[in-house]
Amino acid sequence: MTNLNEQELVAACVKGDGKAQKKLYEKYARTMFGICLRYSNTYDEAKDILQDGFIKVFTKMGQFGFQGSFEGWMKRIFVNTALEYYRSNKNHMYHDDVAAASNHVQQDDTIGNMSRKEILEIMQGMAPGYRNVLNLYIVEGYSHAEIAELLQINEGTSKSQLSRARVLLQQAIINKQKAGTNQ
Numbered sequence: 001m002t003n004l005n006e007q008e009l010v011a012a013c014v015k016g017d018g019k020a021q022k023k024l025y026e027k028y029a030r031t032m033f034g035i036c037l038r039y040s041n042t043y044d045e046a047k048d049i050l051q052d053g054f055i056k057v058f059t060k061m062g063q064f065g066f067q068g069s070f071e072g073w074m075k076r077i078f079v080n081t082a083l084e085y086y087r088s089n090k091n092h093m094y095h096d097d098v099a100a101a102s103n104h105v106q107q108d109d110t111i112g113n114m115s116r117k118e119i120l121e122i123m124q125g126m127a128p129g130y131r132n133v134l135n136l137y138i139v140e141g142y143s144h145a146e147i148a149e150l151l152q153i154n155e156g157t158s159k160s161q162l163s164r165a166r167v168l169l170q171q172a173i174i175n176k177q178k179a180g181t182n183q
Contacts, residue, residue: 006070014062025054028071032078038135039082041124053081079140083150086128122172130165137162 004012004020009027012020032053036046056077064073123131132151136142137158142150144158151158 007066010061010064010066010070013058021058028074029054031071032074035075035078036082037120038123038139039079039086039128039132041128045085049078049082049085052085053078056081075140079136080150083132086132087152118176122169122176125172126165126168130161130168133158133161134165134169 004023009020009024013024029050033046033050036049036053037043040046040049053074057074060077064070123134126134129151133147136147136150137144144155144162147153147158148155153161
């Protein structure tokens, strides 16, 4: 079990080999958890999405035909699982009060001085609609048309959500920098 290549590992998982499933989980859990964190409000929500995502991966693994990257296939499942989680908990609103965020936020190199954790905390503070569009467009590389289909919104909404998310992110970064210099 120690020296299986990815194809052999997947084949063993499809056969229900628990050791292979554990090895696959250990190999990809950290990367997939990062995706879950980007789409969730809390650490616990991310853990739930991670668990649901791996259940889907193990359930659908027999459908993977090695036409592309296995990790890429898994990432798509985790993104879709996170979006399904969001849709099923639709008490979140897409439109948030952004009046406090200036439309003319100055570009700043502060983001280069921030840790991934700090950026993630800022993103988790955003309304889910903004955060999801920002993740899908910037991190995952989806087009506005694809985002509109995934989130069941129109393309214009996707574009405006991205624009507002960028403004909110920039404003939060600037506020964080100001708070850091006042200490």
